[in-house]
Amino acid sequence: MQPNGAAPLNCLWRWVLPECWGPLGILFEQISPYWFAYVGVALAIGLSVLGAAWGIFITGSSLVGASIQAPRITSKNLVSVIFCEAVAIYGIIAAIVMATRIGYASVAESDPVTKFGGYALFAAGLVVGLSNLFCGLSVGVTGSSCALADAQDATIFVKLLIVEIFASALGLFGVIVGIIISSKATLGGDASAGR
């Protein structure tokens, strides 16, 4: 760390060394914990909805096409669409839990509990959002194949549904971890009282 706070040039390739992290630390200190917390909430709901919407259009377009020749598959295969929709619901649940941890900014932003809370909610948002995004894609692709396969062979649906259930469970893992992380976070309100 050089006196003027700038990183030495060789930090460009030694960026993994702790003494090079100074500028990053300053950067993060300048950003409000509330910013991190609310961006975390936005990531949780936004990425989840992206995953769900993506999954629904992958499944839905195949389902609509396949049901022309085999109309019987529509009601059964709505389950695939519902699985995709559930991913968005996971995102909403996580986002609501996270949002309830944030109160009005009654304490200084440099308060350690508040800073911890900001980073915790940011991480929780990423955990929930990314796991739901990939879960939604996975359910969408399997749901699309499931609709096409069901249209060809009516006996195969239940077996394929198991595959979709496993794909759908992936998102739940993220939600569980996200809720555990966010349960430790407290911002604002009477945070400094040690609640």
Next chain:
Amino acid sequence: MDMLTFNADNGYLEAVVRGLKASLLRRQDYTNLAQCESPEDMRTILNSSDYGLWLQNEPAPLQTQALYDCLMNRLVYDFRSIRGQSYAPLSTFLDYVTYPYMIDNLVLLLMGVLRNRDLSELLDKCHPLGLFEGIATLTAIHSPEELYREILVDTPLAPYFAECVNVHDLTEMNVEIIRNLLYKAYLTDFYQLCVERIGGMTGSIMATLIAFEADRRVINITLNSLETSLRKDERMMLFPRVPGGLDDEIIQRLGRADDLQAVAMALDLSSTYRALFQRAAERGEYSLEDQFLEFEMKLLRESFDAQFHYGVFYAYFRMLEQEIRNLTWIAECITQKQFAHASRVVPIL
């Protein structure tokens, strides 16, 4: 990545085509159809399939030609409705699927012009998928040069024509050579479209199918040119070559082959075609062409095992065409009371 983005534009149509493929006639249906006493009995069986709707307005003694027209109308209807709903690059891909028919139509018209036949008569014989805008104006044409110019202006095949056909080559002798040169240019171009411009899953599936198509043409050209005056270097020039097709060694040998024996020796080097060739020799009533078709149907069926690619569109229309060939063959056999031959069809599913 095909998996994530394919369905945005093509998911609906892919599912539609898969549904249509599931309603193609099966082995059992062909066995039943082959036992019919008259084309009218065929109608009873076909009524329970997708063709029921198309056949219901035909007058009672069903003629083979009427049956063929109905089947063809259905093919054209399916194709047009799918082509109409498609986005690029699928629409381009589907246009390429029609080019072989267009090549055949143009060669037919060319023959007509060279023999001074009336073109309006020939237009009825053209394959409906191979029609293009402005084909109706071709009836006014009387010389090969005019036809050549019209083709260059009006059809999407113009690049192939400009590349491999000279206006002075338009003689009756050359017509078959022109057809093969056009096919060669078309297959190369189609391969490039699928593998380089579309790529991904479509590329890998279509590469197999196009390579087979090219191999089949190579072998057929060799067999058809054995007893003719075609020079060996000219024959080599006609062979369509795409990556993944027959080895160079086999191609060279086929190019030099003088008789059936030499062709069989050359194909001995390829496990796939050796088996087809042997089976054609063993089972007298199924010709080599039938073996090729049977093998092609297997490849087409396999292309349905993968999802998120354009190969299914190509495969479905190929299968439907084979179904039309099968049904007209059965109808023809029944009309001519050759009941024993009626079961000699290439099943699709």
